[in-house]
Amino acid sequence: MPYFKDIFKDLQERSDNPDKGINKISLLDYAQLPGVLGDRFFVVLDSDKSGYIDQREFLTGLFRIFCSSFDDKADFVFEIYDFDNDGFITKNDIQTILSSLPVINFSKNAENTEGKYTQEGGGLDNFEQRVETMDEMH
Numbered sequence: 001m002p003y004f005k006d007i008f009k010d011l012q013e014r015s016d017n018p019d020k021g022i023n024k025i026s027l028l029d030y031a032q033l034p035g036v037l038g039d040r041f042f043v044v045l046d047s048d049k050s051g052y053i054d055q056r057e058f059l060t061g062l063f064r065i066f067c068s069s070f071d072d073k074a075d076f077v078f079e080i081y082d083f084d085n086d087g088f089i090t091k092n093d094i095q096t097i098l099s100s101l102p103v104i105n106f107s108k109n110a111e112n113t114e115g116k117y118t119q120e121g122g123g124l125d126n127f128e129q130r131v132e133t134m135d136e137m138h
C-alpha cells in the first residue's frame with residue numbers, strides 16, 4: 001500500500017513527535033470529520049493508546065476503511081460509535097455524536113435541484129417523497 005504510506009509520512013512530518021507517529025491535530029486535519037467523530041476516529045486508530053498513530057496503526061485503520069469486507073467496515077464504524085467501549089451502542093452514544101454534528105443547512109441543497117428529474121429515482125430526495133409519489137399513483 002504505497003499510497004497509504006505516503007499519506008502516513010506526510011502526516012508524520014507534521015506531528016510534534018514524528019518518532020512516535022501522527023499526533024491528533026494532524027489526523028483531525030486530514031480526516032476532516034465533524035464534531036466528536038474526529039476524536040473517535042483517532043481513539044479507534046490508536047489501538048495501543050499511546051496518543052500517537054504509528055505506521056502500523058495507520059495502515060491497519062485505512063485498510064479497514066478502504067480495503068476490507070463490509071463486516072470489517074461495520075466493525076470499524078461500530079467502534080467509532082461505541083463511546084464507552086462496552087460492546088454496545090447506547091442511546092447516549094448516538095446522542096453524543098449527533099449533538100456534536102453541525103446543523104445541516106437544507107435550504108442550501110434546495111438551490112441545487114436543477115436537472116434533478118433526470119437523476120436516479122426521478123430526483124426524489126428522500127423516502128417520504130417517494131412514499132407520497134407512490135400514494136398518488138394508486
Ligand SMILES: [Ca+2]
Pocket residue numbers: 046047048049050051052053054057
Ligand atoms: Ca498508538
